[in-house]
Amino acid sequence: MRETCSDCGSTKIIERYREGTMVCGDCGLVIDTIIDTSSEIRSSVSSSGNIIERTGSPISNLRPDMGFSTEIGNQSRDAYGTRISALTRERMRRLRWLNSRTSKSEIRNLRVALRELKRLAAALQLSQDTASTASMYYRKALKAKLIRGRSINSMIAAAVYLAARKHNFAIVIKDLEEVSTVPKKIIARCMRVYMQELKIKPEPTNPEMMVSRLASKLELTPATQKEALKILRQTRNRRLDMGKSPMSIAAAAIYLACLRTGERRTQQMVSQAAMTTPVTLRNRYREISQALTIDVEVKRGAAATPVYFKSPYDRDVPTRKEK
Numbered sequence: 001m002r003e004t005c006s007d008c009g010s011t012k013i014i015e016r017y018r019e020g021t022m023v024c025g026d027c028g029l030v031i032d033t034i035i036d037t038s039s040e041i042r043s044s045v046s047s048s049g050n051i052i053e054r055t056g057s058p059i060s061n062l063r064p065d066m067g068f069s070t071e072i073g074n075q076s077r078d079a080y081g082t083r084i085s086a087l088t089r090e091r092m093r094r095l096r097w098l099n100s101r102t103s104k105s106e107i108r109n110l111r112v113a114l115r116e117l118k119r120l121a122a123a124l125q126l127s128q129d130t131a132s133t134a135s136m137y138y139r140k141a142l143k144a145k146l147i148r149g150r151s152i153n154s155m156i157a158a159a160v161y162l163a164a165r166k167h168n169f170a171i172v173i174k175d176l177e178e179v180s181t182v183p184k185k186i187i188a189r190c191m192r193v194y195m196q197e198l199k200i201k202p203e204p205t206n207p208e209m210m211v212s213r214l215a216s217k218l219e220l221t222p223a224t225q226k227e228a229l230k231i232l233r234q235t236r237n238r239r240l241d242m243g244k245s246p247m248s249i250a251a252a253a254i255y256l257a258c259l260r261t262g263e264r265r266t267q268q269m270v271s272q273a274a275m276t277t278p279v280t281l282r283n284r285y286r287e288i289s290q291a292l293t294i295d296v297e298v299k300r301g302a303a304a305t306p307v308y309f310k311s312p313y314d315r316d317v318p319t320r321k322e323k
């Protein structure tokens with residue numbers, strides 16, 4: 001809805017950010033004031049050459065203290081640039097050690113947990129928002145005293161999985177099992193703790209989010225990906241994915257799309273990319289092909305050799321046969 005002048009009814013409103021006012025362009029009436037809510041970050045250089053900033057780092061869930069606490073630096077000069085004595089440096093070192101020892105147990109726990117969270121986020125290539133949501137989940141569990149009796153790595157891995165589900169990131173528990181060295185059964189058990197105690201309901205995973213991941217591993221062209229997405233939409237309309245693993249449904253759609261476009265991949269290749277078994281893949285694509293009346297001709301032997309097409313977007317990249 002556009003702003004209108006209360007005096008003349010004109011919609012020609014001018015925003016003067018220098019004065020911080022909103023003015024009518026016809027009659028000149030000052031309608032409202034503009035409040036700048038952005039952060040005030042100003043820096044200047046002192047006479048000693050040090051940069052002086054008026055504000056500190058922004059608040060972040062990925063820091064144990066949220067960025068509120070004050071730390072004693074390791075610099076050998078004071079605020080005026082004068083070199084401090086050896087006795088003062090030794091006192092500062094002692095104060096830093098005492099500060100680390102007298103911090104709360106929650107802060108020490110968060111230091112270990114957030115270090116592991118950053119490692120998992122880097123290994124899985126998670127976004128900053130996903131990592132921040134995982135940190136928020138873990139903080140709630142720590143405040144509710146749900147970490148006692150459970151390992152930090154397992155609880156942070158479960159928080160990462162729930163955050164990835166919330167942000168529609170294509171991930172499965174086996175991915176976390178590989179990068180976190182925590183068995184998937186323990187991760188699933190910790191997930192149930194979050195869901196039951198903190199009432200966190202994970203978003204259902206959309207199999208369409210898995211298509212690009214599988215296509216990248218199998219080196220498929222965009223035409224096959226488009227066909228797989230078309231099959232997935234028909235599958236979801238028929239509710240054939242109810243109670244099934246999203247990754248297995250996406251793998252079955254990829255396999256059927258490969259048969260349709262002629263860009264063949266073996267069942268073993270597709271199942272390995274989806275981290276499932278060939279038996280599960282066969283069961284899923286047979287159910288989908290029968291329900292959608294898709295003619296499937298599974299070739300065996302030499303006729304089942306994988307066929308690699310060149311993508312129209314990668315004209316300078318040779319295909320596997322040309323190498």
